[in-house]
Amino acid sequence: MNKDLAGLARFARQHGWDITQGRSHLKWYGPEGQLVVTSRTPSDRRAIANVVAVLRRHGLAVPTNNRKKKQ
Numbered sequence: 001m002n003k004d005l006a007g008l009a010r011f012a013r014q015h016g017w018d019i020t021q022g023r024s025h026l027k028w029y030g031p032e033g034q035l036v037v038t039s040r041t042p043s044d045r046r047a048i049a050n051v052v053a054v055l056r057r058h059g060l061a062v063p064t065n066n067r068k069k070k071q
Helices: 003-014 047-057
Strands: 018-021 025-029 035-039
Touching: 003 018, 003 025, 003 047, 035 047
Parallel strands: none
Antiparallel strands: 018 025, 025 035
């Protein structure tokens, strides 16, 4: 599991989510019965942002990254 995804999983566990690892996917079980299935090894640059968006839609309040990009 990549470090960004591991950090997200740690945050989710702290908020009552359970994550199981399969061979190539992660299953995210929410405290209210939500189920989200994601790739275990995200392959494109938007993958983590997409996982965050799906988890937010399912009720996990993931904080936003407030770092500003260098110009």
